[in-house]
Amino acid sequence: MKTLSSTPDFLARFVALGSFPQDQFLPRPTFKNVVAEAFKQAMLEAYPGLKADVSHAHISQSLPSADAQPAPAPDPPSTWRLIAPSTLLIQGFIDQRTLNLSADRHRLTIDQKVENPAPLSVSMATLEKLLNEWAPQVIDVFAQALIHFWSTPSPAGVSPWLWLSRVLQVGLSATHNDTHRQPALTQEQSAGLGALSGFADKEQRLKLTMETPLHAYLVNIDTTDAQGPRRLQIPGLALITRSIGERLIVMAWSLADGIELFDSLQDFAQTLPRRIPGLADDSPVVWSAYEPEGHFFQALAQTLLDKTLRTLTALGQTARAERWSAGRLALALDEEALMFHFFSAQESKDFEQLVSKLPQWLTTAARADIRAYSRLLANQVAQQQSAEGKTFLDDIPTLLDFALQTLNARMQQDHPDDPVDAARIDIHDIAIQDLKMAWLTEDVMPLTEFSLTYVGGKPAAFIQVKERSGLPLPTWLNPSYIKNLLEEIDVGSLYISLLKANLVDDAEQVTKRKALFKSQLQA
Structure with missing residues (x-):
């Protein structure tokens, strides 16, 4: 069994962490949403009678004219850039510069068009003061929101x-x-x-x-x-x-x-x-x-x-x-606030590889189903670890593997100086389909499969032995040898004896295998 981690207690983390009932808690805060909400509350305190929904407000900034020559008349600019107040606040925190707003170049608006958006009745001086007061506090505001999230109980308490x-x-x-x-x-x-x-x-x-x-x-x-x-x-x-x-x-x-x-x-x-x-x-x-x-x-x-x-x-x-952008800082803060770092970089890489092999339906499954699957997976891995990777059929080969081992062992015994791998041998089984019309059929199957279907009495003339890739075979490996070999060793009967010895007769093995079988069913 592969070692999952250098930490012996690796699996305990999955057992413990697979129960996060996210749907029972408050929505997890994100940095931009928290800053936007802080701006909204500050505006409502400054302008309690403001009718507009500040949640959808933007600060519009006029764009310079593309004409190199200034206009002769002081006409208002026609094109504006819309900036979310939260972005201005975050960038103001990063740049540590005082924001300067002017009535002729800035507006607070809920209008989404960039051509001359309609301004709200808000003083730019008040808005400027508000932004400069709150920009240095955005990290603290986010921290307070996280504290509220972590400390607020669900309906279950x-x-x-x-x-x-x-x-x-x-x-x-x-x-x-x-x-x-x-x-x-x-x-x-x-x-x-x-x-x-x-x-x-x-x-x-x-x-x-x-x-x-x-x-x-x-x-x-x-x-x-x-x-x-x-x-x-x-x-x-x-x-x-x-x-x-x-x-x-x-x-x-x-x-x-x-x-x-x-x-x-x-x-x-x-x-x-x-x-x-x-x-x-x-x-x-x-x-x-x-x-x-x-x-x-x-x-x-x-x-x-x-x-x-x-x-x-x-x-x-x-x-x-390092003069980050507002988006980069928001992404970094949200990632840090998601969950604690309980796994090393290599363990995280291994976990991502595991996730890539999970069923596709998990990507759209309900949270409760994902948690249930997580617990099931953790139980199965824990069971494999406790069983040291063994199953109740451990050390018992499949029927085809047993046939291959038996055939190779007998051929090695008969011809120790001329080894042949039974896995490379095909049997061309010729049968008479219609005696009157002299119609013959030819079925090709591996020697291992043929050994399980052979019932005896078949003339050697109706058997052809060939190496799968066309290489020449030793002269002793001919239809007569194969016929005699399969009539002397009954692979099916030998396999039944193997199963009986391991699963019925040996009381100590039977007890261990029953326990493994039961634990695998429970997992």
Whole structure:
């Protein structure tokens, strides 16, 4: 069986993440829509009596005349460019320049035509002030919209943030319950992880593990980079310790990397620099462990949300430094806000390859059907992993493969110095169609198939033996040899004996194969 990932706990991520009930939550916000909504609300506050639907408004900008000579009279321009207010706000954030609007060159309009669009009764000075006030805040506005999305519960009372905390809890449970994990966990390690996944509340957990204290920490980092001092919590990472006498069991867990085992806290500390993206080799790293009160997985989910918000800010800074377009920044922010990065680049590539092989109907399937198929696929892969790639018919060849093996073995036994591959041999079976008219028929079939249909008694004169590509055959490989060979070895009877030996007579094998058959039916 192929190795799916260098991470033993790879499959636990699919088990945990396959339950996102998107249709039960609020619509996920997008950057441009959030900025457009902020502009609309700001306009309604500035102009509460405005009758027009500002959602469809554009800021129109006059285009210069194509005529090189200026017009003698100050006629109004005839052609205008329509710009979405959200685009102006985003570009204003990137450029960090004050926007200047003038009544003769700019209009706010809901008119969609570019020839002299009708203006709304809005002061350009007020509009200019509004745009310049809101442009620097667009990233913060988007961050607030995401916070609202993640914290707002569905009608069932579950918010995306609570869903994420449950995903983390289920992910840890699925990981430590994997009895086929390599390397296997010790009983003490597994019991500690089970206690954490079953008792997420700190107070309950410490009462339960009073004799062998179990602690679950978030990891705080203080470091310095080119932008100055940084303080953060490593997103999605749980540091787990369990004291048994004078021994300290040290483990780390994240949905991205699964369970990691360490000899000591110092050993764990050596891995911290690789967990901080963009950290320079010479940057100092000071770490501390923080054990949150209350529900541990809710606090762990919060670190992932905080990381997303920090990344939004960083993308805004990059967009300014590299002079991105408004569209590029919007695309980058929306992609970052979609989902957390629980898979490596190679795993994502492998996943995309898998998706390309999925049934076509999935592209138009309902979300509930997609989730059901996702769970089915994850269960089947998990079953294959637990069975180590074996099936209930493992080590039992197909009938044609068995025929090929049997024929090759017998011919090798008869003529060890003159090997021939039965897979390359065709039999031309000649039959009398009409004795009076002397009509003959000729059927060509591989030797393996002929061995299964041969019933004996056929004259050798009605059999021709040929190599499939026309190469000459050894003189011993003639119709008489084939006839005698097939009459001596009954491939069908031998195959039935093989099945009986593996599926009926051997009690130990029968038990294992029944278990594999049952598990495959359930998957």
